[in-house]
Amino acid sequence: MPRNLARLRFRAPKQLRPLNIARIHPEDHTTLHRRLRAHALDLSKPQTPLSLQVVVNPKWKQQPGKKPFRMSYKPHTVRDLVDPEAAAKHGQIIYVFANIKTGQVIYSLNELLDQYHLDQLPFLGKHSKPPTVRPDEWTPHCVITFPVAEQGLQAFRKLREFRHLHETSWDKTNPEWVRLTPHQRMRKIMDQVANTSADLAAVLSVQQQQSVEMRKKTIEHEKKSFRLMKTMWAEAEALAKDDRDASNPKWLEQQIRNLEWQLGTKRNRDEADTKRLQDAKKGHEVRLRRVLRARKNMARLKEVEETSEFKKMQEGYASQAAPATGVDVEAKLETLRKELALERDLTKVLDRSQEDAEQTMGAKQAEITQLEDAFIASLRAEARDHPVTRSILPTELKKQPPQPFTMDVEIKWADLRNAEYAAGNWPDPVVHDTLALRSSREDVQLLNPEQYNVTVSDDVQAMLKNLERQALEAQGLYEEPVAEPEPEKTGVWKYIPEVKNPFKRAEA
Template identity: 80%
Template sequence: MPRNLARLRFRAPKQLRPLNISRIHPEDHSTLHRRLRGHALELSKPQTPLSLQIVVNPKWKQQPGKKPFRMSYKPHTLRDLVDPEAAATHGQIIYVFANVKTGQVIYSLNELLDQYHLEQLPFLGKHSKPPTIRPDEWTPHCAITFPFAEQGLQAFRKLREFRHLHETSWDKTNPEWVRLTPHARMRKIMDQVANTSADIAEVLNIQQRQSVEMRKKAIEQEKKSLRLMKKMWEEAEVLVKDDRDASNPKWLEQQIRNLEWQLGTKRNRDEADIKRLKDAKKGHEVRLRRVLRARKNIEKFNQIRVDPEFIKMQEEYVAQAAPARGTDVEARIDELRKEIALERDLTKTLDRSIEDVEETLGEKEAEIMKLEDAFIASLRADALDHPVTRTILPAEHRKVLPQPFTMDVEIKWADLRNAEYAAGNWPEAIVHDTLDLRSSRQEVEFLNPEQYHGSVSEDVQSMLKSLERQALEAQGLLEEEPAPESNKTGVFKYLPEVKNPFKRADA
């Protein structure tokens, strides 16, 4: 079975080293000139390869029993255009490729296509599934960048599911295709370029609606966790400060030993007595564990209380909670949500366009989000939230929910006109941009041999002049450049030079 080539790591591109001529003798002009000319030739080369690679180089295939061939440079791929700093994680970018002949679409989480990507395409008839990936037939269609990987992976699964429905349930959406010939119907099913734009828009709309529920669940869980954490810390402090024998670990240990001794004597053979002693022993053991855990937690909390990072974190929570200070936040949020629901109902009843009240609804939704964030910050400041203080919570409250989806999504299209297939269905926050596949060629100036050699010679002469100037400055022999001659004529050349005649003179 062939190895997954898309997971192979490329070597970093060769970095251009700075010119070092410290070891060259000043009188050795030929060596200096040769070194400067070589440096000028290196500078004249483009920093990235001119060709954009879509498939993995065949030399990267690892043959059985042979050492794999490694290229000395990283191929120029879509990732260099979409994510030049390589900051995105796996799943954060979805690369969409289209076949220039058939219009078939392939979704990939890697910037390079490989043979296993053809498994996405179904068999619809003769010559419907390409036998291999050909770089002259597949071209980048678009690249979708998500704010984090979980959102991108969910969109990737949904996009593949929607395309599968287009390819297998076409008779429900296009019943007139039944009358077509098998070959014509196959060609229409294979062309998924228009459906791809509609699917991307629908997936983003689903995530936008889903983000509201995800945010609501995350806020509710955070409220419960913070209130429970505050309550548990208060109980722990009360338990540690309790002076009674029931909160003394030594007294509890002595009671447990006494109960164990009583269970081992021959006098207590009655089932009721045995049950009474076992229940009492279990109660003391539970109490002892609670006391020891409370003392350990309080000791840990006293250590972080003086930590500058903890103090800074609490000050940030107090600053973030400023909008929620002095108001009943939960009542205000409920009031705003009722107003939004009433506005939407009136819009449907009066047959008004949603665009007329969209600005007002957006302002109220933004105010709700601001108040929710401020309210959570106030709870965190009140509960002294910190990773250490959260360790007191039970496991079900320490479980982190998925991060709510956001619409900070950017789509780069190879042909921006493809976005018009879903015109009017895109979420407003989505950013559309062009995917310039020829940017590396446009930034390179192509010269004929005579012009190229002439430009290299000019670079060498400029570097020689710069080195001569540096040497004269080091020896203190550099003469000051004469001031430029004045172009004044007539009586004006006898007048003194005034930089700003309108500036007030100093006394």
């Protein structure tokens, strides 16, 4: 099967090379003018293609059984507008496309639509499912950027599930549609533009509530891990510093060799004696492994503690834990959570201003988040959190819990008015912005052929003057042009002060 364009890697656009005229003879003015004009023409071209690619061109694909077709440039897509450095991971950005004729919506993790994306659309009737993806019908609807890829992938899955419910369970949500004709009902079900805004607001609200539970689980996991780390490192330190024979590796190795010799003699053929010797040998081996592991871990820890990286990390933990010093953090967190839950209940029951309620709850939530981060930082500073110190933990505690979701979500709309379909339901921290689909054309100046030729000629003359100046400066013959003095005023004009803008309002 051919791969789609979004998974192919393209070569970077052709970069303009610096002008090199070292090999041109100074008296060869024709070649010099031709080279300067070619350089000016290259500079006048837009760095990015003016057309925004939305749909995959079949000619750009790698066809099976044929030589791969490589493009000389990367197509200009929506990703270049929202993530120009290509730093986002797979799943961190969700691209939403809408059909301008029917209002159908497609969610994609790739910046380009391909034929397989039409599998998301169900068959609702005749002409309800497009046979192919047409570039003149599909346009970017919005782009959602999440802080982490896991949060984006969960939102992508929920959005597709909600849209499937809108398309298949309409008889429960809109019973009046039963009375419509099949064609009218099909057109209403196909139009999912308004539902997309409502679904997106609902998904982000659920993630905002989910983030609270995820933070609680993260705190519990960290508390359990750090307590066990302190206990295990204290035992390892005590075992490594033990000077008795039972903690001496050489003595233990000698005892193991003696027991092996006794097991090999003929006089110890009794089953009870053999079992006793085997148990003693096994106990010494376990003790030897524990002693060697403890000494090795303490040596690694001592080596890490002397590095500047570890010291900087501890200083960072101490500075982050400053808000949690001198207070009972766990009790204060529990009190703040109860106050936040009470505030939410009062907002639902009482007729209060939505803006004031959101501001109050936002301040409470920010305080809770700050205290939780400070509490975790204090635990890390106390347990000297580091990959080396965590290496002593069992396997189930070495794995970090999923990173709590945050509402550092940005939505860029092709038409910002579509966000009003879910007005009042958006989480407060979510940022809404405009998706500048025509940004590549804004900085391009449109000229007719005569104006373009005049502009190129002016650029060539400016480069020639600059080259002449550099040549004279290299020979030490360049002199700065002296500005001509302004003509002296005569008569009454000498006594009238010069005013640049006489119609500007005077200021005190």
